[in-house]
Amino acid sequence: MSQKLDYASVDDETLVKAAQKSDMEAFEELVARHRDKIYARAFSMMRNEEEAVDLSQEAWVKSWQRLNQFQGEASFVTWMTRITINLCLDQLRRQKRFRAESIEHLEEESGGVERQMPVVTPNPTEGLERGELRRRIDEALARLTYEHRTVLVLHEFEELEYKEIAKRMGCSIGTVMSRLFYARRRMAALMAGWKREHDQ
Amino acid sequence: MIDQNTALKLQAYVDGELPSGDVRQAAELLEKDPEAKLLFEELKASKSLLAGNELELQVPESREFYWSKIAREIARQESRPARESAGVRAWWLRLVAPAGAVAVLALVVSIALKSTSLPVRSWVALSDEHEIDTPLEETSSITFRSEAAGMTVVWVNSQPN
Numbered sequence: 001m002s003q004k005l006d007y008a009s010v011d012d013e014t015l016v017k018a019a020q021k022s023d024m025e026a027f028e029e030l031v032a033r034h035r036d037k038i039y040a041r042a043f044s045m046m047r048n049e050e051e052a053v054d055l056s057q058e059a060w061v062k063s064w065q066r067l068n069q070f071q072g073e074a075s076f077v078t079w080m081t082r083i084t085i086n087l088c089l090d091q092l093r094r095q096k097r098f099r100a101e102s103i104e105h106l107e108e109e110s111g112g113v114e115r116q117m118p119v120v121t122p123n124p125t126e127g128l129e130r131g132e133l134r135r136r137i138d139e140a141l142a143r144l145t146y147e148h149r150t151v152l153v154l155h156e157f158e159e160l161e162y163k164e165i166a167k168r169m170g171c172s173i174g175t176v177m178s179r180l181f182y183a184r185r186r187m188a189a190l191m192a193g194w195k196r197e198h199d200q
Numbered sequence: 201m202i203d204q205n206t207a208l209k210l211q212a213y214v215d216g217e218l219p220s221g222d223v224r225q226a227a228e229l230l231e232k233d234p235e236a237k238l239l240f241e242e243l244k245a246s247k248s249l250l251a252g253n254e255l256e257l258q259v260p261e262s263r264e265f266y267w268s269k270i271a272r273e274i275a276r277q278e279s280r281p282a283r284e285s286a287g288v289r290a291w292w293l294r295l296v297a298p299a300g301a302v303a304v305l306a307l308v309v310s311i312a313l314k315s316t317s318l319p320v321r322s323w324v325a326l327s328d329e330h331e332i333d334t335p336l337e338e339t340s341s342i343t344f345r346s347e348a349a350g351m352t353v354v355w356v357n358s359q360p361n
Contacts, residue, residue: 040257060270138255156250177208184246
């Protein structure tokens with residue numbers, strides 16, 4: 001007779017194997033464990049609470065349907081995050097929130113704020129405690145365009161290479177590099193601005 | 201001012217994505233150009249600033265409520281293929297059943313007519329392939345045959361005179 005799993009105490013791998021055999025309780029435990037991370041990723045890309053909840057739930061439904069495709073090359077949560085990212089990218093494309101590359105390129109080439117901006121030399125985050133730092137970073141991310149924020153999220157948080165980001169976003173590697181550069185400069189400028197306000 | 205191409209190369213250097221052939225060139229530039237060095241340091245600081253500093257968020261719904269929506273959607277999607285195939289079956293049955301009934305009826309009537317010898321008939325030849333047969337004794341039925349279409353249709357008056 002097979003013994004019932006103690007879902008809360010087993011590792012992800014065991015839960016995934018059980019879920020692959022249609023064990024819904026095992027899948028529910030996986031959702032409970034990782035729902036915050038998956039929601040946070042959706043929110044970082046969409047910047048909208050309701051959309052982030054809906055998309056993260058859609059990602060869980062998709063993952064249940066594709067669970068047998070998961071071979072364990074990466075961790076379960078990494079695999080889940082990739083599904084979420086793809087859904088968010090699809091949604092952003094559907095809503096045409098990504099601007100045409102040509103317009104964006106023109107803005108960057110003609111010298112937007114970021115290009116003219118002086119290099120930020122002192123560390124603008126010095127003296128900030130971690131919670132405050134994270135909150136500032138999040139606020140700065142919220143002020144970026146969707147294109148710039150998405151590249152930054154995929155590169156810095158998901159640690160994807162330029163090539164992989166280009167593939168997922170459907171643009172050239174050059175565009176990824178350019179977006180990443182301007183996103184970073186804008187982040188640095190925003191952080192430095194807050195630092196100046198704080199010091200005054 | 202550093203041109204865009206150089207700036208992007210410096211960034212690729214920070215990210216460890218600069219082709220090996222360009223690495224030496226970038227290192228030399230950093231040594232002799234203070235502006236390039238400053239930009240490089242800023243890009244490096246931005247990179248390390250973000251790493252590991254993503255805001256930790258929580259789903260703004262209870263565990264049970266969040267899961268219930270997922271479970272419901274999974275159940276709905278899993279029942280859909282079964283419903284869809286049942287729908288297709290019903291559609292085929294609606295289409296095929298009447299046609300089948302007509303075919304069986306036609307077959308039965310044509311067999312019955314072949315086995316019955318009818319002494320006198322009236323024939324109407326429509327063309328080489330079609331004819332209408334009206335047995336005089338049974339004026340309550342009319343038979344239409346088409347050789348070309350391989351079809352026989354019999355009209356039977358259920359209330360003969």
